Amino acid sequence: MDMARARTTLDSFNAVAEPRRRQMLGVLAEGELAVNDIVDSLGWHQPQVSKHLRVLLQVGLVRVRRDGRQRLYSVEAAPLKPIHDWAATFEHLWQHQLDRVKQRAEAKAALARDRGSVLPGGPGKT
Amino acid sequence: MDMARARTTLDSFNAVAEPRRRQMLGVLAEGELAVNDIVDSLGWHQPQVSKHLRVLLQVGLVRVRRDGRQRLYSVEAAPLKPIHDWAATFEHLWQHQLDRVKQRAEAKAALARDRGSVLPGGPGKT
DNA sequence: TTGACATATTCCGTTATAGGTATATAATAT
DNA sequence: ATATTATATACCTATAACGGAATATGTCAA
Numbered sequence: 001m002d003m004a005r006a007r008t009t010l011d012s013f014n015a016v017a018e019p020r021r022r023q024m025l026g027v028l029a030e031g032e033l034a035v036n037d038i039v040d041s042l043g044w045h046q047p048q049v050s051k052h053l054r055v056l057l058q059v060g061l062v063r064v065r066r067d068g069r070q071r072l073y074s075v076e077a078a079p080l081k082p083i084h085d086w087a088a089t090f091e092h093l094w095q096h097q098l099d100r101v102k103q104r105a106e107a108k109a110a111l112a113r114d115r116g117s118v119l120p121g122g123p124g125k126t
Numbered sequence: 127m128d129m130a131r132a133r134t135t136l137d138s139f140n141a142v143a144e145p146r147r148r149q150m151l152g153v154l155a156e157g158e159l160a161v162n163d164i165v166d167s168l169g170w171h172q173p174q175v176s177k178h179l180r181v182l183l184q185v186g187l188v189r190v191r192r193d194g195r196q197r198l199y200s201v202e203a204a205p206l207k208p209i210h211d212w213a214a215t216f217e218h219l220w221q222h223q224l225d226r227v228k229q230r231a232e233a234k235a236a237l238a239r240d241r242g243s244v245l246p247g248g249p250g251k252t
Numbered sequence: 253t254t255g256a257c258a259t260a261t262t263c264c265g266t267t268a269t270a271g272g273t274a275t276a277t278a279a280t281a282t
Numbered sequence: 283a284t285a286t287t288a289t290a291t292a293c294c295t296a297t298a299a300c301g302g303a304a305t306a307t308g309t310c311a312a
Contacts, residue, residue, distance in 0.1 A: 013142065016139065029215070034258080035259055035260090036257095046258085046260090047302075048300080048301065049259090050260055051261090066309095069309045069310060071259065080216050081213075083209065084210060084214060084217065089155070090203040093155065094206060097202065098204065160288080160289090161288070162287095172288085172289075173273085174271065178270095180291095192278095192279095194288090195278070195288045196287095196289085
């Protein structure tokens with residue numbers, strides 16, 4: 001009757017929240033790899049790699065293809081688009097905020113350069 | 127002696143993996159809000175709102191400002207940029223993949239339109 | 253079939269989450 | 283000081299995530 005934590009396998013947001021999964025996707029982004037190649041490349045234990053691959057598979061972030069006794073995994077990037085799009089929703093905000101930082105810096109520099117002028121009440125703590 | 131799971135409150139990826147936190151950011155994106163406004167707006171319990179705000183605060187996704195006995199929260203979007211940038215890393219892949227889907231669809235349409243021509247061995251399961 | 257290799261799954265232990273309820277802190281008003 | 287409003291924190295429970303080790307499945311070779 002209690003919800004604990006959202007399932008990692010529920011959506012790409014959760015799947016990708018795990019840093020190792022991001023790392024795996026990074027490695028796989030270069031091209032199709034067999035499980036053992038990933039194991040070698042990342043230096044993790046094989047079951048761990050398989051388990052993370054399963055999560056990624058369940059949210060559709062990777063594909064598998066069989067080749068003999070190997071299983072070749074590759075990135076299926078489509079589920080990342082919603083993340084990208086969602087973050088983009090806030091893009092204007094962070095740009096605005098970065099601008100404000102920059103403006104503050106410039107104002108400060110101007111003040112320093114121009115010392116001795118009015119200097120009203122104070123910078124405020126905005 | 128065992129590591130269980132990376133802390134959710136560690137980075138913005140994790141903070142944002144929780145759907146309610148995304149919802150909260152969505153509400154806050156419109157502008158500064160007091161805790162109770164968020165409570166009313168989302169219909170959650172107040173402690174839940176405070177707790178999620180704390181997580182967002184810890185990863186720097188929101189700011190607080192006091193106003194009398196209220197606490198006004200607002201979005202600090204900067205930590206979303208890394209997420210956006212990371213996802214963008216894969217943009218070419220999903221576009222490529224969408225292109226392939228589109229191309230397959232077009233090829234299929236062309237085949238249907240053009241029925242009766244060569245039709246070699248088969249489409250293959252590339 | 254038996255054996256070797258490649259990968260997946262199961263079991264276990266530890267940790268941390270998220271929600272709920274109750275309570276604590278902080279600030280204003282009287 | 284006390285009451286009231288606004289917000290944060292503590293405690294509890296259930297769930298499930300990760301990692302590790304052992305084991306199961308699957309596939310090819312001889």
